Structures are given as C-alpha cells and as structure tokens.
Amino acid sequence: MTNNENYKNPVIDIADYRSDRYEINLEMGNGHMECILCGKEIKHSSKHHQIVAGEGNELGLIHKDEWDYARSKENTDGGFMGAWDIGSHCVKKLKDIPNIKNYIRKPLKERI
Helix, strand or coil, rough: EEECCCCCCCCECCHHHHCCCCCHHHCCCCCCEEEECCEEECCCCCHHHEEEEECCCCECCCCHHHHHHHHHHCCCCCCCCCCEEHHHHHHHHHHHCHHHCCEEEECHHCCC
C-alpha cells in the first residue's frame, strides 16, 4: 500500500499477484478482455471483476469510493491508468489483502 496525495485512501499494489505467465497468456489471447493478473481471456463478461488503477501502474488499485474522482478532470494523478478487468479466479488470489473488497467492483450480476 502506498499513500498518494491524489487519493484519500491508500493505493494497493498487487504486482506480486501477477502470474509469471502473464506475457505468454496475453500473446495467446485475442486482445479482448484479458485478466490484468494472469493475461488470460475472460470468456464470460458476467464472471469478471473490475479495478481502477493509478500511479502509472495498472496494478495500483484505487479505492472504489474514489473512482469517480479518479476518472474526473480534477484528478491530478498523471499516472491514472483507467479501468482494468480481473477474472473471477484471480480475484480469489487477492482475498488476503485487507479491505480488498473496497477496491474491486463485482460483476453486474453479483451487484444486483
């Protein structure tokens, strides 16, 4: 976790959770909706999660209460990375991170 003056909550770095096969899996995919942690294609759009990243790193998670600010013109984080997808299997790898549920948007089906 790092503190960034742009955000009230810490930015969580999940780089240690990225698969060693990430690049290989990306090359084997079709370039549409790959998991940010393993690089594999997410085949069912209803079974993925989403994060918003900052600090110039797609693995720096921004707290979900700050997503609207992060996407706004008022955000001065020059490293804002936008939204990324995480497959349902890889989300389970993050369960030991404190408060991780506050950094991940569940699939639409689960939010209803």
